[in-house]
Structures are given as C-alpha cells and as structure tokens.
Amino acid sequence: MVDIAELQDGARRNDPSAKWTREQVLSIRYWTPKLLSFRTSRAQDYRFTPGHYARLALGKEEELVWRPYSMVSAPDDDYLEFIAVLVPGGPFSTLLEQLSVGDEIKVDKACFGFLTVDQLAPGRDLWLLASGTGIGPFVSILRDPAVWQHFERLIVVHGVRNAADLAYREEIAAIAKQPPFAASRAKLCYFSSVTREPGTGDFSERIPQLLASGQLEQQAGTTLSMHDSRVMVCGNPDMAFELRRYLSALGFATSRRGVPGQMAFEKYW
Numbered sequence: 001m002v003d004i005a006e007l008q009d010g011a012r013r014n015d016p017s018a019k020w021t022r023e024q025v026l027s028i029r030y031w032t033p034k035l036l037s038f039r040t041s042r043a044q045d046y047r048f049t050p051g052h053y054a055r056l057a058l059g060k061e062e063e064l065v066w067r068p069y070s071m072v073s074a075p076d077d078d079y080l081e082f083i084a085v086l087v088p089g090g091p092f093s094t095l096l097e098q099l100s101v102g103d104e105i106k107v108d109k110a111c112f113g114f115l116t117v118d119q120l121a122p123g124r125d126l127w128l129l130a131s132g133t134g135i136g137p138f139v140s141i142l143r144d145p146a147v148w149q150h151f152e153r154l155i156v157v158h159g160v161r162n163a164a165d166l167a168y169r170e171e172i173a174a175i176a177k178q179p180p181f182a183a184s185r186a187k188l189c190y191f192s193s194v195t196r197e198p199g200t201g202d203f204s205e206r207i208p209q210l211l212a213s214g215q216l217e218q219q220a221g222t223t224l225s226m227h228d229s230r231v232m233v234c235g236n237p238d239m240a241f242e243l244r245r246y247l248s249a250l251g252f253a254t255s256r257r258g259v260p261g262q263m264a265f266e267k268y269w
C-alpha cells in the first residue's frame, strides 16, 4: 500500500524547483583518521559521466557550505560515493568530521567537469595520474566497462604521503578480476608512490619526477607519446602544473572547442 503521507513528505523534502536534492548518508568508511569515503542515497534522475564532480552542501539551511567532490561510484550504482580528506579548520571538513550515517547532505542536481574520457581523442594507453583524493574519479572511470574496451592499457599511478592513504588499492585490483572487466581488451597496471614512507609503495617520488626520470614508462612497459597515450591528471595543483608543462612540451593538448585532446586535468584547490 502506498503511504500518502510518506510520498507527500518526500515531495516536500525534495522540492522539484530546488537546485539540489536532500540525500541521506548511507555509510562512512575511514581509511585514516583524516581520510574517509562516504555513500549517500541518490536521486533517481541524477545522471553523471565517470570523472564528473558533484556539488555537496552541509550545514544549517541558512548558511550552507558548498564544495565540489568527484564521484567515485559508477553511473549505474544506486548510491553516490565520495572520498574526502579532512582539512584542519576547513569549513566543509569541520562539518564533514561530524557527519554520521542517516544525516542529510544536499547534492546539486547538476554535475560538472571535464575530466571525462570523452574529452580525449581515441588512443592506445590511458594514464590515470592521481595524488591523494584525486584517485576518486579514476575509480569511477575504471568502473566503466567502455573504458576497458577503448584502451589497450590502463595505467593508474597513485601518489600519496603515507601508505595508509592508498585508498581503493584493493578495489582497483578487484575491478580488473571481475566480469566484464577481466575479459576486456585492456590490461591494468597499478603503481603506488609513497613519498614519506619509502619502500612501502612501488616508488617514493612525486609523479612529475617519476615521469621525467622515465621510471614510470619503464615499469609500465610503454612510452608516452602524443599518438598513443592519453593522460588524465587529478589532485594537487602543483602536480597538475608540472605535468601540464611536461606533457605540453611533448605536444599534448587539452580538448579545445569540442576538439578532443590528449590530456585532461582536474585541480582540487
């Protein structure tokens, strides 16, 4: 039997004219005391492409704090998943720190961003270079079966300070073993670089240094070239700046006026 009161309450709670929907926190997972992932309910008509980010709001109705967060979940999951770092004293972080399962979080009805595979020209190798929480959108991209058909190699590099920050390492390895990904054309290479705990990751240098020294290409067994490689970069703005300069010197360009490029960036601050 349909509960009319519940339906009316739902309609009131998610006003169709509002720019956002009210969602509920379904689960929270702490990777470290300052790094967490959380899942929320999802409006049925909320659509996004892997690599997009959502705008989330916490706080009192009259003083909402809005921040962008990349989607970690896949477009067909019936929840939204995000990864977040708790920045000491940060306005959103302070509210996020107090978040519990069952709490409300507001999600803008629109999604945003250009860190999507459709920004890139067809290529052979897809390099996904992330620092810290920048791994989030790449998990969503890796959960898209089409990506595993379009490329021959998916090369994920996750740079962090401490080994405990290597979120989603097991999940990424598991994706490659699951159907339909396991039988796909693409092969996955995953590399970690842990700068403050040498010996705990595959490398201990920052990603720009690893590329410049040729170590990454050597370990991945392929070379970066404008013809074959497509590169996505997400996270720390200094890393993004250095990689953009390095790749531009090799002839790589971002998409412009609808013309797909060879590289795409998302800076988190």
Ligand SMILES: Cc1cc2nc3c(=O)[nH]c(=O)nc-3n(C[C@H](O)[C@H](O)[C@H](O)COP(=O)(O)OP(=O)(O)OC[C@H]3O[C@@H](n4cnc5c(N)ncnc54)[C@H](O)[C@@H]3O)c2cc1C
Binding pocket: 053, 067, 068, 069, 070, 071, 082, 083, 084, 085, 087, 089, 090, 091, 092, 093, 094, 132, 133, 134, 136, 266, 267, 268, 269
């Ligand atoms: C397009 C986009 C997508 C984003 N997606 C994510 C995401 O998926 N996960 C996430 O944790 N953050 C993400 N961010 C950053 C996020 O929106 C917030 O800025 C951040 O979580 C801190 O919010 P705050 O209000 O607590 O502090 P703010 O006042 O917003 O930031 C304070 C300072 O914290 C540092 N900082 C901000 N974000 C990060 C970060 N991710 N890692 C390390 N240091 C940081 C910077 O030095 C910044 O100046 C994204 C930002 C952009 C622009």
